[in-house]
Amino acid sequence: MAFDAYVKREFKQVGTRVARPDGVDKVTGRALYGADMVAPGMLVGRVLRSPHAHARIVSIDTSEAAAMPGVKGIVTGRDFSVPKDEFLADVAVNCLAQDKALYDGHAIAAVAAINATVARDALKKIKVEYEVLPHVTDIDVAAKPDAPVVLEGRALETVPAGMGANVTHRCEFGHGDLEAGFAKADKIVERSFRTAATHQGYIEPHACLASFTTDGRADLWVCTQGHFYFRTLCSEMLGMEASQLKVTASEIGGGFGGKTTVYLEPVALMLSKKTGRPVKMVMTRDEVFRATGPTVSTSIDVKIGMTKDGRITAGWADMRYSGGAFQCLTCEMGAQAAFAAYDLEAVQTVGWNVMTNRPKEAAYRAPGAPQAIYAVESVVDELCQGLGLDPLEVRIKNAAKKGTKASYGPTFDDIGLLATLEAAKKHPHYTAPLAEGQARGLSCGFWFNFGGNTCVTMNVNTDGTVGIAEGNPDIGGSRASISLMAAEELGIPYEKVRTIIADTASLGYADTTDGSRVTFAVGIATINAARDAIRKMCKRAAMLWGIDEDAVEWKDGAAHPAGPNAGKFPPMSLADIAAKSFQTGGPIAGHYEVNADGAGVSFGVHLCDVEVDKETGATKVVRYTVFQDAGKAVHPDYVEGQMQGGAAQGIGWALNEEYIYGADGRLQNPGFLDYRIPVASDLPPIEAVILEIPNPGHPYGVRGVGETSIVPPLAAISNAISRSIGTRLQELPMSPPRVLKAIKGAA
């Protein structure tokens, strides 16, 4: 049974702001990230990448490079057999191109050499003959029947006949009678939006160290969000058995979804296999931007009808997403999320995927939702402006709540949207006077959250301390949260618990750190592993007391005689029981394995004030407040951190971040200089208001919090800008040239 019901309780430790266990390592420079590991005899691997957006690879001549002193091995796509499974095949082809280079930066070949200089020089000696093909990077152009075809034959059965070959998927959601709904509206607004592809922008580039031995075993040290999934992908690509590949997750320098798939890792393993030496590969920042994880770029039409008093009568959206040069199903998430915040009688969303000569999409924090909700929330806001209605009241009036039939199908259980809206309404920010030239915007946001496969082993040490092994790389402080939940359940101090992330050989499978799942799902496993250990400890106490094990209960970190024996013996603490464990049957450990469900959806509301320089089009965010339903906040500091961090990424997306392609199909801004993520001086303080509406699907009421916060900023800022300049932009980012153009266009 994969479902653990919430039971109301008073927490002693959960909810406190303890120091994170990896804190000292991280402030002293001791923490080891992907690029920080070395191995004796290690070689350096580098990748040769396509300078073309789309080209047939006629030939690759590696002979000259291979003959260079210091070059120990070279691999190309031919060294890998392409898996039969289409999804895996795409991942493999993305790691090393087969017959075509599909985007600027697509990996073509890789070299292992004695040092970085030799490796770099060797790349220059690899001769690749390309037949340059027509390319397409714009989604609307790519969707046309006469567009250059990125890959043939990739359309699913979902695509109607007559579409262009780049259109690979269609999905549709919704309910009710749209026509009747629009007929009831007093005002209908229909608009088209475009959003640029953005990058997760983690500061740590992808890095790994692979070591393959001649007996077919391998070790991989890698910065990843999911080392178990990396093991699956790499072992399939290298034709290995999973048990022969041990993957260890390094500390991870940010992921946000972008480190959920492999790029360098199978290549490093293959180079190590070929050379018989450990191979380290680290991407440059340029490679990170050109070849890894941007979001989908989108083109979205939205139509919404509203009555004079602010009731939404119907909502419709058609959203084209491009996940780059491969099949991509993210449009499904966007099409489901678009209207999730509203209680609607008639709603329909249609999602499409269109291939373009861009890098393969990787998940980015609530993948697909920010774009869809930006478009919907912009139109809702325009309706409020047009009808002279308060945008917060309109959202309260139409808010999805318990019993609402969600636009994506199910009926909502307990959800926190109304609570966040009411909190925003009561907050001083909403009524604070605005300075001259400032304007306020708001938006709702939504994300599903997931659970997934999780294993936890909890070892009770003989000195009364507890070690936890879990399988999810810690991106934002999850070891602290897991230790807190263990301490709470066991009734021992937080300081007595140490949580580590086990390698793939030491623990059962864990799904990737994604879908805002870790505190939720690992939490369930941890609490249950603790309960398992407690059962065992009660049994040991019963043996020591010579009473029936059912007559023992656990409270405040100790076994107590209960029932007829109550009070007969002094309580026996965890440390007392642990100290005698060798004499009572051996070491004590608790275990739990689960594929957790019941994560519970999450809503947020963001309020922001902006100031637009009407002569330059520059937007300054002057005040920002995030309201989010977090369920029980296990470690409030890191819950706030997720809310603030997501907001900051959303602000960057709204204002300046974008993939810019030239007419030649090459990425123009593959660096932090021109891919402009927010810097400290760009942002105001970001206030985070946590609402704790317990998730009925978690024993402590925990909900995922990591993703929802990136969803609302796009529309919140757009809505504020539109109120500041008196006209609405329909394209992201709202960079100064676009804003100035809109101002001039409106004048």
Next chain:
Amino acid sequence: MVKVLLWGSLRAHTDGQAEVEVEASTFKEVLDKLAEAYPGLRPQIERGVSMAIDGRIYREAWFTRISPESEVVVMPYMTGG
């Protein structure tokens, strides 16, 4: 019998019906019966689907019990970042 709600684009394979009925008592049985009764749904079911049962989303839990009065909604396989 369980009423199963299908998302819009799946209805092409059920003669336009948004809701179909199958004889099933678990997640897995729902999918098996759907694939049997509506072969057009098979490719999507093989790609993976989630299922919301009484408002809670399950990704793979084949043996989750479903009662005749349960609200059952088939959804695409959920992914996150």
Next chain:
Amino acid sequence: MSVTVSTTVNGDSVDFVCAPDETLLDALRGRLGLTGAKEGCGTGDCGACSVTLNGRLVCSCLVLAVEAEGQEIATVEGMAAGETLHPLQRAFIDHAALQCGICTPGILVAAKALLEKTPDPSDEEVRYWLAGNLCRCTGYDKIVRAVQAAAAEMRRA
């Protein structure tokens, strides 16, 4: 053709051999095993490799290792005095000013340089001083608070 460099790192005299075009960052990480400074971009845009060179805050990816000859380098590894963390290091833990932590060493070195020059900075001064240190996780809010808390503590000391 390699060059021998004699320099001082965190108060210790060290020698290493490097290529003439090798960056100080690569030498610190690769030759001296000081991996606290991180390479986030290699072009001076992210600040993760921040160190001080004769007390001046620099990106070690934009300094050649040979330029360190006879100079004094300070890195994050030199911030704590034995078991005692620097007030900034403690404040970053106490205020949850890090999530993934990859930018943390660079930010700590930069913030230390700020507080040595400006013991009582405004929030705006902190934000502008740290504009060259990208953090993608936190939205900077808790970082600014942690720097201010450490600054207050250091002023009291």
Next chain:
Amino acid sequence: MRYEKPQTVAEAARLLSAEKGVARILAGGTDMLVQMKSGMVEPDLLVDIKALPGTRTIVKEAGGFRIGAGVSGAQLSEDADLKAAWPGVVEAANLIGSTQVQGRCTMVGNLCNASPAADSVPALVAAGAKVRVAGRGAGRDVAVEEIPAGPGKTKLKKGEFITSVFLPARGARCADAYLRFIPRTEMDIAVASAAVNLSLDEKGVIKDARVALGAVAPTVVLCEPAAKAIIGTRLDDAALEKLAAACSAAAKPIDDKRGSVEYRKDVVGVLAKRAARIAYTRAGGQK
């Protein structure tokens, strides 16, 4: 690659002219190392000029300031006299890159990197600054605007390099200012920029002015019509509008990832107006 750190100008000149391959100067390195990393430049010889006499100091000379070619932005900001005399030049130099980059970057490097968007260059041009060029022969002093030849190119000959920049003496009622536009608050390359240097008479009328524009042409633009637009005025609104129009007209920018032609032409005028107001106020003019 060879790395050399000569102790004399003569030795540096000898090294540079003797090199048959690609020779480059290393001062702050904040552009050079980026170019080396990207493979844009692969020097055979790198001559570090920071050990040459006078390259690390700011010295008063003839009432003005001689600033060594190795003086960092951070050093400039710490010189109170220089800041008081040439606030626009110092603020322009201090806009280059981050705090970290300020620890190393130099105005001469900014000039010789020859980016049209270099922040310190319009301010130096507006200031009427001169650089001292060394080479095999005798040194010569050259106006800053004579150095850039186009994006990435200077008019320096093989073996020549700049050892210092000279900012002239200031009289009363003089001031300069520099503004640039970037999308973020920091860390970007200028999309457009404007420097204004002016002097007032006792009544607050502008006697003399120099206006220089950045990032709107292949090289810095010394915009005489813009200066004329404000000379003889008290910087009234009409004069400011004329100034902006003259700057927009003189701008011959390109469309690129950082901005469009139209945007740059607009914004350069806005910046010139704002910079002029700052300079005017600094010079003691009343608005």
